[in-house]
């Protein structure tokens with residue numbers, strides 16, 4: 132570890148990218164503090180799993196101490212598996228198979244990953260700190276909070292997610308655009324009376340069941356922890372908290388934004404009722420998943436797509452993750468791209484400190500490289516969303532009416 136010499140970084144947002152960058156910088160001996168709006172680390176259930184691909188895993192490997200990276204892998208689901216595209220009755224249209232290798236794509240529980248990312252950051256993550264603006268002056272930058280307080284730093288990083296309070300100031304003219312679609316996400320127990328509710332044929336599959344009417348689909352996948360998080364934390368990060376540990380099914384009903392009345396958007400029970408009504412003509416397995424949902428894990432996500440920033444307005448202040456390049460959740464790129472940003476920015480800052488490159492140059496290099504891969508991912512996710520949910524009539528008809536007739540029935544309707 133290198134001793135820090137007056138250089139400091141303040142990060143707004145203790146989500147995936149903010150915590151990953153903090154890990155990177157702490158390992159390099161850089162003074163870093165993270166300011167999070169939530170009053171505590173586990174106040175929101177954030178009860179879903181995310182798929183980590185080679186970019187997300189690569190960023191974690193580069194940023195975390197080895198034992199924390201191992202903790203993420205060992206508590207994750209087994210690598211490999213399939214993503215099946217089916218009609219609403221779960222008849223296969225086509226399937227993508229993932230590689231089954233030690234560092235290949237795998238699912239991890241988001242809450243568990245967030246807990247892993249906090250290990251070792253003692254005293255560096257400050258809760259109840261709602262960032263509102265960045266002041267710059269001759270003495271450097273100050274990240275200001277809604278409670279009137281402020282934190283001084285050499286570099287400020289906005290990692291405050293899709294609803295970023297800093298974006299309008301740091302990246303004027305880059306407000307995300309709304310898409311026509313939304314998702315109501317939920318979580319249901321994987322086992323009932325000791326038996327898996329997911330049939331063996333779908334054990335290692337994520338499934339996107341596409342409805343006949345354009346703009347409607349249902350996604351589900353089971354999250355099976357590898358090693359029990361309680362045991363793995365005790366072994367690899369003793370004294371840290373394993374927030375959960377039981378296997379579950381994560382599901383999401385995709386629908387048109389206009390199908391979600393404004394009045395139900397903040398009401399979990401009404402959102403769940405809407406999901407039940409809108410999934411009534413899907414396969415009975417899907418209806419059972421919605422019927423057994425844990426109400427407090429219900430989440431509404433109105434899909435948006437980030438816009439490429441034309442200019443960065445505050446020198447030495449930059450942004451990462453969804454705050455810059457939110458994307459519809461098709462292709463599982465959002466979190467992976469956010470983690471990739473964190474490792475890239477960490478690397479640029481650490482290299483600049485080592486070889487004397489001006490920090491402004493390091494940040495500009497990060498922004499150029501990030502914008503190239505991140506907005507490619509935004510475009511890919513938006514294109515996938517249109518194709519799979521009926522943006523083009525012909526592909527939708529082939530997916531829902533033609534291809535399923537060519538395949539056997541994978542899950543009979545019992």
Ligand SMILES: Cc1cc2nc3c(=O)[nH]c(=O)nc-3n(C[C@H](O)[C@H](O)[C@H](O)COP(=O)(O)OP(=O)(O)OC[C@H]3O[C@@H](n4cnc5c(N)ncnc54)[C@H](O)[C@@H]3O)c2cc1C
Nearest residue numbers: 144146147148168181182262291292452453463465466467
């Ligand atoms: C249901 C669902 C499934 C998904 N599945 C996948 C997947 O499989 N793979 C994948 O790669 N991605 C997935 N994503 C996307 C992924 O979750 C996001 O892209 C990722 O979390 C973005 O990370 P981030 O660090 O930018 O923001 P976040 O993780 O959202 O963190 C932002 C943090 O900033 C805090 N904050 C907000 N405002 C302020 C403020 N003013 N001051 C201080 N703190 C603030 C928030 O409370 C939060 O903690 C999924 C998303 C959803 C909704």
